[in-house]
Amino acid sequence: MSKEIYYEVNTDSFEPRDIFECGQCFRWNVEKNSYTGIFDDIVLNVKKEDSKIIFSGVTESDDAVEKIRKYFDLDRDYNSIKTRLSKTDKNMKIATEYGSGIRILNQNLWETIISFIISANNNIPRIKGIIERLSEKYGRPIEYSNKTYYTFPTPEELKDVEVEDYRKLGLGFRDVRLYETVKMVNDGAFHLDELYNKPTKEAYEELLKLSGVGPKVANCILLFSDLKRFDVFPIDVWVRRVINDLYIKNENEKKVKNSDIQKIADEKFGKYQGLAQQYLFYWRRELTWL
DNA sequence: CCCCAGGTCGTCA
DNA sequence: TGACGACATGGG
Secondary structure (H helix, E strand, O other), X not given: OOEEEEEEEEOOOOOHHHHHHOOOOOOEEEEOOEEEEEEOOEEEEEEEEOOEEEEEEEEOOOOHHHHHHHHOOOOOOHHHHHHHHHOOOHHHHHHHHHOOOOOOOOEOHHHHHHHHHHOOOOOHHHHHHHHHHXXXXXXXXXXXXXXXXXXXXXXXXXXXXXXXXXXXXXXXXXXHHHHHHHHHHHOOOOOOHHHHHOOHHHHHHHHOOOOOOOHHHXXXXXXXXXXXXXXXXXOOHHHHHHHHHHHHOXXXXXXXXXXXXXXXXXXXXXXHHHHHHHHHHHHHHHOOOO
Protein backbone atom coordinates (compact mmCIF):
# COMPACT_ATOMS: atom_id res chain seq x y z
CA MET A 1 0.00 0.00 0.00
CA SER A 2 1.48 3.31 -1.00
CA LYS A 3 1.71 6.32 1.27
CA GLU A 4 1.78 10.01 0.58
CA ILE A 5 5.00 11.93 1.08
CA TYR A 6 5.27 15.56 1.98
CA TYR A 7 8.56 16.97 3.17
CA GLU A 8 9.98 20.48 3.24
CA VAL A 9 13.52 21.61 3.87
CA ASN A 10 15.34 24.90 3.85
CA THR A 11 18.73 24.44 2.35
CA ASP A 12 21.20 26.26 0.20
CA SER A 13 23.13 24.81 -2.73
CA PHE A 14 20.00 23.16 -4.06
CA GLU A 15 18.68 24.04 -7.50
CA PRO A 16 16.49 21.37 -9.13
CA ARG A 17 17.53 22.34 -12.62
CA ASP A 18 21.23 22.11 -11.78
CA ILE A 19 20.78 18.80 -10.00
CA PHE A 20 18.66 17.08 -12.61
CA GLU A 21 20.13 18.54 -15.81
CA CYS A 22 23.80 18.26 -14.98
CA GLY A 23 24.09 14.80 -16.49
CA GLN A 24 24.31 12.59 -13.44
CA CYS A 25 20.81 11.08 -13.63
CA PHE A 26 18.38 10.01 -16.32
CA ARG A 27 14.97 9.49 -14.77
CA TRP A 28 13.84 13.01 -13.86
CA ASN A 29 11.65 15.18 -16.07
CA VAL A 30 10.63 18.80 -15.84
CA GLU A 31 7.04 19.97 -16.00
CA LYS A 32 5.72 23.34 -14.97
CA ASN A 33 8.65 24.50 -12.91
CA SER A 34 9.17 21.28 -10.99
CA TYR A 35 10.79 17.90 -11.56
CA THR A 36 9.24 14.47 -11.14
CA GLY A 37 11.13 11.23 -11.05
CA ILE A 38 11.53 7.88 -9.38
CA PHE A 39 14.25 6.34 -7.26
CA ASP A 40 14.10 3.24 -5.10
CA ASP A 41 10.34 2.82 -4.55
CA ILE A 42 9.71 6.53 -4.27
CA VAL A 43 7.97 8.60 -6.91
CA LEU A 44 8.77 12.19 -6.12
CA ASN A 45 8.04 15.72 -7.24
CA VAL A 46 10.65 18.32 -6.36
CA LYS A 47 9.83 21.98 -6.35
CA LYS A 48 11.70 25.03 -5.15
CA GLU A 49 9.88 28.04 -3.74
CA ASP A 50 12.19 30.83 -2.67
CA SER A 51 14.76 28.96 -0.60
CA LYS A 52 12.37 26.20 0.40
CA ILE A 53 12.53 22.78 -1.21
CA ILE A 54 9.28 20.86 -1.33
CA PHE A 55 9.25 17.11 -1.83
CA SER A 56 5.92 15.46 -2.50
CA GLY A 57 5.08 12.03 -3.83
CA VAL A 58 4.27 8.47 -2.94
CA THR A 59 6.19 5.54 -1.53
CA GLU A 60 5.75 1.99 -0.34
CA SER A 61 8.37 2.20 2.37
CA ASP A 62 8.39 3.61 5.89
CA ASP A 63 11.57 5.62 5.78
CA ALA A 64 10.98 7.89 2.82
CA VAL A 65 12.30 11.03 4.51
CA GLU A 66 15.56 9.32 5.40
CA LYS A 67 15.87 8.03 1.87
CA ILE A 68 15.24 11.49 0.46
CA ARG A 69 17.88 13.04 2.70
CA LYS A 70 20.35 10.40 1.64
CA TYR A 71 19.48 10.53 -2.07
CA PHE A 72 19.84 14.30 -2.29
CA ASP A 73 22.97 14.28 -0.15
CA LEU A 74 21.33 16.80 2.16
CA ASP A 75 23.73 16.31 5.04
CA ARG A 76 26.75 17.51 3.11
CA ASP A 77 27.99 21.10 3.14
CA TYR A 78 28.36 22.00 -0.52
CA ASN A 79 29.11 25.64 0.18
CA SER A 80 32.41 24.87 1.82
CA ILE A 81 33.41 22.56 -1.02
CA LYS A 82 32.52 25.19 -3.61
CA THR A 83 34.47 27.80 -1.72
CA ARG A 84 37.46 25.54 -1.60
CA LEU A 85 37.25 24.61 -5.28
CA SER A 86 36.74 28.18 -6.45
CA LYS A 87 40.09 29.10 -4.95
CA THR A 88 41.93 26.92 -7.45
CA ASP A 89 41.48 29.37 -10.30
CA LYS A 90 39.14 31.75 -12.09
CA ASN A 91 37.67 29.07 -14.34
CA MET A 92 36.65 26.93 -11.43
CA LYS A 93 35.17 29.94 -9.69
CA ILE A 94 32.98 30.67 -12.70
CA ALA A 95 32.01 27.03 -13.08
CA THR A 96 30.96 26.64 -9.45
CA GLU A 97 28.92 29.81 -9.68
CA TYR A 98 27.24 28.61 -12.84
CA GLY A 99 26.30 25.26 -11.33
CA SER A 100 25.98 26.47 -7.77
CA GLY A 101 22.83 24.45 -7.14
CA ILE A 102 24.37 21.12 -8.06
CA ARG A 103 24.24 18.24 -5.62
CA ILE A 104 25.64 14.83 -6.41
CA LEU A 105 22.88 12.32 -5.85
CA ASN A 106 23.34 9.06 -4.00
CA GLN A 107 21.83 6.85 -6.67
CA ASN A 108 21.28 3.14 -6.38
CA LEU A 109 24.49 1.32 -7.28
CA TRP A 110 22.90 -1.24 -9.57
CA GLU A 111 20.86 1.36 -11.43
CA THR A 112 23.94 3.53 -11.85
CA ILE A 113 26.00 0.67 -13.23
CA ILE A 114 23.41 -0.24 -15.85
CA SER A 115 22.61 3.38 -16.71
CA PHE A 116 26.22 4.25 -17.42
CA ILE A 117 26.86 1.09 -19.41
CA ILE A 118 24.01 2.31 -21.59
CA SER A 119 25.57 5.77 -21.74
CA ALA A 120 28.61 4.59 -23.72
CA ASN A 121 28.90 6.43 -27.03
CA ASN A 122 25.33 7.61 -26.63
CA ASN A 123 23.52 10.88 -26.05
CA ILE A 124 21.50 11.87 -23.01
CA PRO A 125 17.99 11.99 -24.55
CA ARG A 126 18.47 8.53 -26.01
CA ILE A 127 19.94 7.16 -22.80
CA LYS A 128 16.85 8.39 -20.95
CA GLY A 129 14.56 6.72 -23.48
CA ILE A 130 16.29 3.37 -23.21
CA ILE A 131 16.24 3.41 -19.41
CA GLU A 132 12.56 4.32 -19.44
CA ARG A 133 11.69 1.44 -21.78
CA LEU A 134 13.81 -0.96 -19.75
CA SER A 135 11.99 0.06 -16.56
CA GLU A 136 8.54 -0.08 -18.16
CA LYS A 137 9.17 -3.58 -19.36
CA TYR A 138 10.89 -5.13 -16.35
CA GLY A 139 10.31 -2.83 -13.38
CA ARG A 140 7.36 -2.55 -11.01
CA PRO A 141 4.57 -0.01 -11.59
CA ILE A 142 3.80 2.70 -9.05
CA GLU A 143 0.87 5.05 -9.56
CA TYR A 144 1.22 8.73 -8.83
CA SER A 145 -0.86 11.67 -9.90
CA ASN A 146 -2.73 9.72 -12.58
CA LYS A 147 0.44 8.44 -14.13
CA THR A 148 2.30 5.17 -13.92
CA TYR A 149 5.96 5.18 -12.99
CA TYR A 150 8.22 2.14 -13.03
CA THR A 151 10.95 1.16 -10.62
CA PHE A 152 14.33 0.38 -12.06
CA PRO A 153 14.56 -3.40 -12.59
CA THR A 154 16.63 -5.40 -10.12
CA PRO A 155 19.19 -8.00 -11.25
CA GLU A 156 16.62 -10.63 -10.32
CA GLU A 157 13.99 -9.01 -12.53
CA LEU A 158 16.41 -9.08 -15.45
CA LYS A 159 17.41 -12.69 -14.86
CA ASP A 160 15.68 -14.21 -17.89
CA VAL A 161 16.08 -11.36 -20.36
CA GLU A 162 17.80 -12.36 -23.59
CA VAL A 163 20.23 -10.33 -25.67
CA GLU A 164 17.57 -9.94 -28.38
CA ASP A 165 15.15 -8.48 -25.85
CA TYR A 166 17.64 -5.75 -25.02
CA ARG A 167 18.20 -5.10 -28.68
CA LYS A 168 14.48 -4.52 -29.19
CA LEU A 169 14.57 -1.80 -26.55
CA GLY A 170 17.05 0.11 -28.70
CA LEU A 171 20.20 -0.71 -26.79
CA GLY A 172 22.21 -1.24 -29.94
CA PHE A 173 25.60 -2.87 -29.51
CA ARG A 174 25.38 -2.51 -25.73
CA ASP A 175 22.90 -5.38 -25.55
CA VAL A 176 25.59 -8.00 -24.92
CA ARG A 177 27.25 -5.84 -22.25
CA LEU A 178 24.05 -5.54 -20.32
CA TYR A 179 23.34 -9.23 -20.64
CA GLU A 180 26.79 -10.22 -19.41
CA THR A 181 26.82 -7.82 -16.48
CA VAL A 182 23.37 -8.94 -15.33
CA LYS A 183 24.57 -12.52 -15.52
CA MET A 184 27.74 -11.84 -13.54
CA VAL A 185 25.79 -10.29 -10.70
CA ASN A 186 23.07 -12.94 -10.67
CA ASP A 187 25.60 -15.77 -10.78
CA GLY A 188 27.47 -14.38 -7.83
CA ALA A 189 30.57 -13.80 -9.93
CA PHE A 190 30.40 -10.14 -8.93
CA HIS A 191 29.41 -8.86 -5.48
CA LEU A 192 27.94 -5.37 -5.46
CA ASP A 193 27.97 -5.09 -1.67
CA GLU A 194 31.69 -5.58 -1.39
CA LEU A 195 32.41 -2.37 -3.27
CA TYR A 196 31.27 -0.19 -0.38
CA ASN A 197 34.11 -1.26 1.89
CA LYS A 198 36.87 -0.95 -0.66
CA PRO A 199 39.14 2.03 -1.16
CA THR A 200 38.33 3.96 -4.32
CA LYS A 201 41.15 2.52 -6.37
CA GLU A 202 40.26 -1.07 -5.52
CA ALA A 203 36.57 -0.50 -6.17
CA TYR A 204 37.55 1.02 -9.52
CA GLU A 205 39.59 -2.04 -10.49
CA GLU A 206 36.73 -4.27 -9.43
CA LEU A 207 34.19 -2.36 -11.53
CA LEU A 208 36.38 -2.75 -14.61
CA LYS A 209 35.67 -6.48 -14.47
CA LEU A 210 32.07 -5.85 -15.46
CA SER A 211 31.19 -6.10 -19.12
CA GLY A 212 30.78 -2.69 -20.69
CA VAL A 213 32.52 -0.91 -17.84
CA GLY A 214 35.73 0.89 -18.80
CA PRO A 215 37.60 3.73 -17.10
CA LYS A 216 35.04 6.44 -17.75
CA VAL A 217 31.98 4.43 -16.80
CA ALA A 218 33.68 3.05 -13.69
CA ASN A 219 34.44 6.57 -12.52
CA CYS A 220 30.87 7.71 -13.18
CA ILE A 221 29.60 4.80 -11.09
CA LEU A 222 31.96 5.68 -8.25
CA LEU A 223 30.91 9.33 -8.34
CA PHE A 224 27.18 9.21 -9.05
CA SER A 225 26.09 6.12 -7.12
CA ASP A 226 25.79 5.76 -3.37
CA LEU A 227 29.41 4.65 -3.38
CA LYS A 228 29.84 8.43 -3.46
CA ARG A 229 33.51 8.89 -4.19
CA PHE A 230 34.62 12.43 -5.01
CA ASP A 231 38.22 11.42 -5.70
CA VAL A 232 37.55 10.32 -9.27
CA PHE A 233 37.51 12.26 -12.54
CA PRO A 234 35.37 10.76 -15.31
CA ILE A 235 36.74 11.87 -18.68
CA ASP A 236 34.29 12.05 -21.56
CA VAL A 237 34.33 14.15 -24.71
CA TRP A 238 33.03 17.24 -22.87
CA VAL A 239 35.46 17.07 -19.99
CA ARG A 240 38.29 16.48 -22.43
CA ARG A 241 37.12 19.55 -24.33
CA VAL A 242 36.89 21.84 -21.35
CA ILE A 243 40.17 20.74 -19.78
CA ASN A 244 41.97 21.13 -23.08
CA ASP A 245 40.44 24.55 -23.73
CA LEU A 246 41.30 25.86 -20.28
CA TYR A 247 44.57 24.25 -19.34
CA ILE A 248 46.27 22.32 -22.12
CA LYS A 249 45.36 24.20 -25.30
CA ASN A 250 46.38 21.45 -27.68
CA GLU A 251 45.25 22.25 -31.23
CA ASN A 252 44.14 18.66 -31.66
CA GLU A 253 41.93 17.81 -28.74
CA LYS A 254 41.96 14.12 -29.57
CA LYS A 255 45.70 13.93 -29.07
CA VAL A 256 45.43 14.86 -25.42
CA LYS A 257 46.09 11.84 -23.27
CA ASN A 258 43.76 10.87 -20.46
CA SER A 259 46.73 10.58 -18.14
CA ASP A 260 47.55 14.25 -18.77
CA ILE A 261 44.00 15.26 -17.93
CA GLN A 262 44.02 13.09 -14.83
CA LYS A 263 47.24 14.69 -13.69
CA ILE A 264 45.74 18.16 -13.93
CA ALA A 265 42.68 16.99 -12.00
CA ASP A 266 44.84 15.54 -9.23
CA GLU A 267 46.98 18.64 -8.92
CA LYS A 268 44.25 21.25 -9.16
CA PHE A 269 41.21 19.66 -7.57
CA GLY A 270 42.56 16.88 -5.37
CA LYS A 271 40.03 14.93 -3.37
CA TYR A 272 37.08 16.93 -4.69
CA GLN A 273 37.96 16.41 -8.34
CA GLY A 274 34.72 14.48 -8.95
CA LEU A 275 32.66 17.48 -8.02
CA ALA A 276 34.99 19.79 -9.94
CA GLN A 277 34.48 17.61 -12.97
CA GLN A 278 30.73 17.96 -12.65
CA TYR A 279 30.78 21.75 -12.40
CA LEU A 280 33.05 21.89 -15.45
CA PHE A 281 30.98 19.40 -17.43
CA TYR A 282 27.71 21.20 -16.72
CA TRP A 283 29.17 24.61 -17.44
CA ARG A 284 30.83 23.59 -20.70
CA ARG A 285 27.91 21.57 -21.99
CA GLU A 286 25.27 24.21 -21.32
CA LEU A 287 27.30 27.15 -22.56
CA THR A 288 28.84 26.32 -25.89
CA TRP A 289 31.06 29.36 -25.83
CA LEU A 290 33.25 28.18 -28.64
C1' DC B 1 25.43 11.98 -47.50
C1' DC B 2 27.95 13.44 -43.41
C1' DC B 3 29.04 13.84 -38.12
C1' DC B 4 28.16 13.13 -33.27
C1' DA B 5 26.77 11.25 -28.63
C1' DG B 6 28.81 11.19 -20.62
C1' DG B 7 33.15 4.67 -24.57
C1' DT B 8 34.34 -0.14 -24.51
C1' DC B 9 36.24 -4.15 -26.57
C1' DG B 10 39.25 -6.91 -29.30
C1' DT B 11 43.33 -6.89 -31.81
C1' DC B 12 47.86 -5.81 -33.10
C1' DA B 13 52.22 -3.70 -32.54
C1' DT C 1 50.98 0.86 -22.71
C1' DG C 2 49.06 3.00 -27.26
C1' DA C 3 46.55 3.19 -31.50
C1' DC C 4 42.65 1.96 -34.28
C1' DG C 5 38.27 0.26 -36.12
C1' DA C 6 33.75 -1.77 -35.04
C1' DC C 7 29.87 -1.45 -32.67
C1' DA C 8 23.49 0.33 -33.15
C1' DT C 9 20.65 4.09 -33.02
C1' DG C 10 18.60 8.56 -33.65
C1' DG C 11 19.17 13.56 -34.23
C1' DG C 12 21.27 17.58 -36.52
